[in-house]
Amino acid sequence: xxxxxxxxxxxxxxxxxxxxxxxxxxxxxxxxxxxxxxxxxxxxxxxxxxxxxxxxxxxxxxxxxxxxxxxxxxxxxxxxxxxxxxxxxxxxxxxxxxxxxxxxxxxxxxxxxxxxxxxxxxxxxxxxxxxxxxxxxxxxxxxxxxxxxxxxxxxxxxxxxxxxxxxxxxxxxxxxxxxxxxxxxxxxxxxxxxxxxxxxxxxxxxxxxxxxxxxxxxxxxxxxxxxxxxxxxxxxxxxxxxxxxxxxxxxx
Amino acid sequence: xxxxxxxxxxxxxxxxxxxxxxxxxxxxxxxxxxxxxxxxxxxxxxxxxxxxxxxxxxxxxxxxxxxxxxxxxxxxxxxxxxxxxxxxxxxxxxxxxxxxxxxxxxxxxxxxxxxxxxxxxxxxxxxxxxxxxxxxxxxxxxxxxxxxxxxxxxxxxxxxxxxxxxxxxxxxxxxxxxxxxxxxxxxxxxxxxxxxxxxxxxxxxxxxxxxxxxxxxxxxxxxxxxxxxxxxxxxxxxxxxxxxxxxxxxxxxxxxxxxxxxxxxxxxxxxxxxxxxxxxxxxxxxxxxxxxxxxxxxxxxxxxxxxxxxxxxxxxxxxxxxxxxxxxxxxxxxxxxxxxxxxxxxxxxxxxxxxxxxxxxxxxxxxxxxxxxxxxxxxxxxxxxxxxxxxxxxxxxxxxxxxxxxxxxxxxxxxxxxxxxxxxxxxxxxxxxxxxxxxxxxxxxxxxxxxxxxxxxxxxxxxxxxxxxxx
Numbered sequence: 001x002x003x004x005x006x007x008x009x010x011x012x013x014x015x016x017x018x019x020x021x022x023x024x025x026x027x028x029x030x031x032x033x034x035x036x037x038x039x040x041x042x043x044x045x046x047x048x049x050x051x052x053x054x055x056x057x058x059x060x061x062x063x064x065x066x067x068x069x070x071x072x073x074x075x076x077x078x079x080x081x082x083x084x085x086x087x088x089x090x091x092x093x094x095x096x097x098x099x100x101x102x103x104x105x106x107x108x109x110x111x112x113x114x115x116x117x118x119x120x121x122x123x124x125x126x127x128x129x130x131x132x133x134x135x136x137x138x139x140x141x142x143x144x145x146x147x148x149x150x151x152x153x154x155x156x157x158x159x160x161x162x163x164x165x166x167x168x169x170x171x172x173x174x175x176x177x178x179x180x181x182x183x184x185x186x187x188x189x190x191x192x193x194x195x196x197x198x199x200x201x202x203x204x205x206x207x208x209x210x211x212x213x214x215x216x217x218x219x220x221x222x223x224x225x226x227x228x229x230x231x232x233x234x235x236x237x238x239x240x241x242x243x244x245x246x247x248x249x250x251x252x
Numbered sequence: 253x254x255x256x257x258x259x260x261x262x263x264x265x266x267x268x269x270x271x272x273x274x275x276x277x278x279x280x281x282x283x284x285x286x287x288x289x290x291x292x293x294x295x296x297x298x299x300x301x302x303x304x305x306x307x308x309x310x311x312x313x314x315x316x317x318x319x320x321x322x323x324x325x326x327x328x329x330x331x332x333x334x335x336x337x338x339x340x341x342x343x344x345x346x347x348x349x350x351x352x353x354x355x356x357x358x359x360x361x362x363x364x365x366x367x368x369x370x371x372x373x374x375x376x377x378x379x380x381x382x383x384x385x386x387x388x389x390x391x392x393x394x395x396x397x398x399x400x401x402x403x404x405x406x407x408x409x410x411x412x413x414x415x416x417x418x419x420x421x422x423x424x425x426x427x428x429x430x431x432x433x434x435x436x437x438x439x440x441x442x443x444x445x446x447x448x449x450x451x452x453x454x455x456x457x458x459x460x461x462x463x464x465x466x467x468x469x470x471x472x473x474x475x476x477x478x479x480x481x482x483x484x485x486x487x488x489x490x491x492x493x494x495x496x497x498x499x500x501x502x503x504x505x506x507x508x509x510x511x512x513x514x515x516x517x518x519x520x521x522x523x524x525x526x527x528x529x530x531x532x533x534x535x536x537x538x539x540x541x542x543x544x545x546x547x548x549x550x551x552x553x554x555x556x557x558x559x560x561x562x563x564x565x566x567x568x569x570x571x572x573x574x575x576x577x578x579x580x581x582x583x584x585x586x587x588x589x590x591x592x593x594x595x596x597x598x599x600x601x602x603x604x605x606x607x608x609x610x611x612x613x614x615x616x617x618x619x620x621x622x623x624x625x626x627x628x629x630x631x632x633x634x635x636x637x638x639x640x641x642x643x644x645x646x647x648x649x650x651x652x653x654x655x656x657x658x659x660x661x662x663x664x665x666x667x668x669x670x671x672x673x674x675x676x677x678x679x680x681x682x683x684x685x686x687x688x689x690x691x692x693x694x695x696x697x698x699x700x701x702x703x704x705x706x707x708x709x710x711x712x713x714x715x716x717x718x719x720x721x722x723x
Contacts, residue, residue, distance in 0.1 A: 007714050009664075013674050014707065016714035035718050040670040046661050048618060048637060049653065050644030054661035061665060089634070142620035167282075171577045175617025181653070182261075182615050183699035188268055188581040189617075190704065218704030221690055247707035249689035 001119075003031040004066050006074035006083070006108075009041040010210040011231075015246065018210060021237035022075045022111050029119040031071075038065040042074075042082040045177055052090065056097070059087050063100045071118065072104065075111045075233050076209050077140020078176075083108035085143055110140050111233055112208060116149040123156030126238030130228070133165040133202035135193070135216065137209035141169055150208055153236050160235070163200045167193070174215040190219040197227060204228035204245075206235060217247040254371075255604050257588035260611035267582040272411050277580055280408055284574035287518025288625065295514065305511045305628045308504045309565035312496075313556065319465040319498050320547070326468025330530030332543035339550060340370035346546045347372060347457065347490055351381055354488055354542070356454035362472060362479040363387040364459030365403055365568065366492045366548050368590045369603070372457070383457075384449045386478040388442055395422045401584030403591065404516050404570045409583050412438065446478075456482040456540070460493035461512065461567070462505045463545070469529040470545065471505055473512065473522035480526050489528065489540040494548045496564040502527075508567055511627035515569040551603045559638045563598050565628040570595075572622035572632060578615055587612055594622035594632040601639050610648055613639035674713050682711025 003026055011018045019035075026033045043058030062083065066072050074080045087101035115121040134154065140146040154162055173179060173189025193216060197205050205220075205227055207213050217229035228245040244250055256263060267273055292298045312319055324334040335350075337343035343366075351359060359376065361367065361383055373394070376383045385394040389407035393400060395418050400406030407415070416432035419441055432438055458479050460470040470491045472479045483489045499505050513519040532539030555561055573579040573593025584592035589609065591599050597612040606613075613636035622632045643649050663670050685691050685708025693701045700706055 009674075012714040013678050014709045016710055016712060016717050019714040019718070035715070037671075037715065037719075038667045040664045040667050043661075043664070046657060048640070049657050050637065050640030050642070050649065051657060051661065052641055052644075054657075054665070057665050058661065061667070065667075138617070138619035138621070142624050169621070171617045171619035171621070173577065173617065175619070177653070178615075178617045180697075180699040182264070182578075183702060184265055184268055185578055185581050185615065186617075187703035189577050192577075192581075214707050215704065217707050218690070218700070221705040221707075222692075222703065243710065244689060247690040247705060250686055250710070 001031045001070045003033050003071045003073055004069040005033055005035045006039065006042070006066070006072050006079060007035065008074055008076045008079045008210065010214070011075055014214065015210055015231065017239060017243040018075050018231045018233050021231070021233040021239050022073065024237040024239065025111065025115060025124070025233060026073060028125075029115055029121050031119070034069070036065040042079040044078065044082045044086075047082070047086060047090065048176055056090055059090055059101070060097060062087075063097070063104060066104065070107065071114065072108045073111055073114045074109070075231065077110040077137050077144050077146055078209050078211065080108055080110040081139040081143035110144055110146055110208065112149040112153055112236075113144060113146050116152055122152070124153055124236045124238070126236055127158035128235050128238075128240055129159035130204045131161045131163055131202050132204040132206050132235075133163050133197060133200045134168060134232075135165055135172060135197075135205060135207040135212060136168045137207050137212045138171050140208055146208070150232050154206070154232070157235060163202050165196055165200055165205075167196045172212045172215050174211045176211065179215060186215075190215050194219045194223065194225070198225060202227065204230060206230055206232045208232050213246055217245075221247050255589045255600075255608050257600060257604070257609040257612060260586060260588060260615060263586040263588055264582040264615070267586045270583070272414060273409050273583045276409055276411050277583055280405075280574070281580040284518070288515060288571060288574070289518075291514040291518040291520065294520075298514070301507065301511055302627055302629055304507050305567070306565060308499060308507060309567075309628050312499055313561060313564050316495065316498070316553075316556065319500055320495060323463055323465040323468060323498050326465065327530070327543075327545055328468070330468050330543075331533070332468065332530045332545060335544060335546045337546055337548045337550075340548070343370045343492065343546050343548045343550075344372055344375040347492070348376070348379055348381075350488060350490055350542070350544050351376070351455050354454055356381055356488070358382045358384060358449065358453045359455040359457055360384050360386050360450055360453040360482045360486065361390070362456070362458035362474065362482040363390050363406065364457065364492050365400075365590060366459055366494050367457065368400060369550065370492075370548065372492070384446070384453065386446055386450065386482050387474070388439060388476055388478075391442055391446065392418060395419075399585065399590070401592065402570060402573060403568050409585060450481045450485050453482075453486045455488040455490060456486040457490045457492060458483050460491050460497050462508060463493055463498040464502055464505050464527075465498055466501045467529055469502070469527050471509075471525065471527050473509065473525050475517075475523040477524050480524060483526070483528055483540065484538050487540055488542040488544070489531070491528070491543075491545045492548065493545065494550070495552055496566075512567055512569050515571040515625065515627040555602055560598065560602050560635055562630050563595070563602065563635060565630055566595050566599070567628060569627055571625040571627065575621045575625050577617070577619060577621070594636070595630070598632055598635045598639070606639055606642055607648065610643050613637075614643075614649075671713070671715050675716050678709045678711060678713045678716075682709045684708070686711060
């Protein structure tokens, strides 16, 4: 299968390791991975700010860059949800581009669901000796129905034990531009999330969306918590030794 | 009711700083979702029921004019009267005219959000008529001169100690040393104080959860029984309802009632479900002599056929706000008008204008939890986005965000430039933050770094590293 990686703007800028971990997992699943150079972002900041014109322009750029692949995979439920659900909505009144959106949508996937639901992967070969907890990022959970896939893959990581997070399905308060437009409310939400994470006693918290992870890591550090924060792809690909947890310096 | 939605930011800050509110919300945040979850688990066909509920409401809205006229003719046939009110002022005037015609001095009220919407209590007060709220929560906030903060639990912003203080301050004829510790004691006290008022009332005003076209009936659900006393004891019963409350048949109402209680409080059925059809008939043992319905439009018919028609499916269960992390953080008063939470974020701009209520549809992370629990599947995040689109098109959103967004979008549409700039940003931030791995403060990111650190980028973008690797 020829798979195009939708890197996502946050992974590209903040944590390229997640992108390489995704490539490794996809290649191990038997995919040929390519990274279209003409990609930037899925356009969600514009779309969710009411700026449909820019969101459409960026979506059309995605159509061009990602044409001709068997599948498009993103290490983010939020961006995958944009491609799968929102592009067709965006072009509801534009038949030509609607056809392109509808062609792309069913082949666009979040990483863990692609590995499990499309590639039929049941386990990974990674090892990580940690008690971890998992935050279900909202878009992946409620737009794409991703709940069992990451847990199934995590269960196969040697040495890893998952302690479920109470309120795992409650938003962490990131919300894209929300966290800068309504910082106090966002802070209250991530403070509640922090308390839930701490209460699990887990050594590490994982999720499938970097936005949530930056928010959660930032809050945990501000309160001096020593809980590792990582994207699930790093753990599944077994590359945790190559990169410090989110928010810690490169050399440990 | 006068709107304070413009002040959402300040209201929200006040809510976040209010310790009693946070204590009260902390309990509701887990309690309501858990109870709903358990109730839904016990009913395997709940998903099918949601679909049925949605299609009942969609069908009714499609033929709303027909069902409203059908409803009115059956109200009239059973001896009642319908007063059509286009505006809050017309609704208030209709109520006042009925009250005056029977020389009413005291009116009892069951919980009605439409009465809140038209500001009925203040209006009656100003016209020399004393409105007495009989729902416990509404009674408490009436004593405190506060608006409701939730559509089914109007006093949810209070802790029981505040209620005890209010009762001590207001029920001055009672023993000042009485014990008011347990909710049961306060409930009994309110009951004792309210009983003579039920008996003294000339007019009883209730809301309606549903209006049934085929019978001309109104239906209310309560857990306190106050609605029954309000509508059967006085000589006159006035129902206040908005036009989208009508459903075609009793069977339809039954389907929606099964959704309503489970979604609202996690009950299989509310303690009291009361169906009223017209005034007392010859031979009836009780019931009012007159039965009036004040039907309010207030902008709803303008939503038909547009982006926001789906909002008219709402059955006011409050599941959306019970599951909303933003509502749970700031409380209902922050929204500044009658309807808080996600349903308010869509409905309030429709009813009072997006110029006033612009913050409401913006103060959402689009986490989607509201839509996932809505018993009639209203696409709340999608409609909040529609409001944002209108604000953007009318240039109502703050200029600083518009400029920032436009700049970002301009760059994001030019991949080569985008990669050059992100490459640079990644290097600079990675270098500056690399030693600690994160920033405690960062220019232009104060909103973020005021309360949390900003993790530093690794130092090279994925695309740069990928290009190098491919060489």
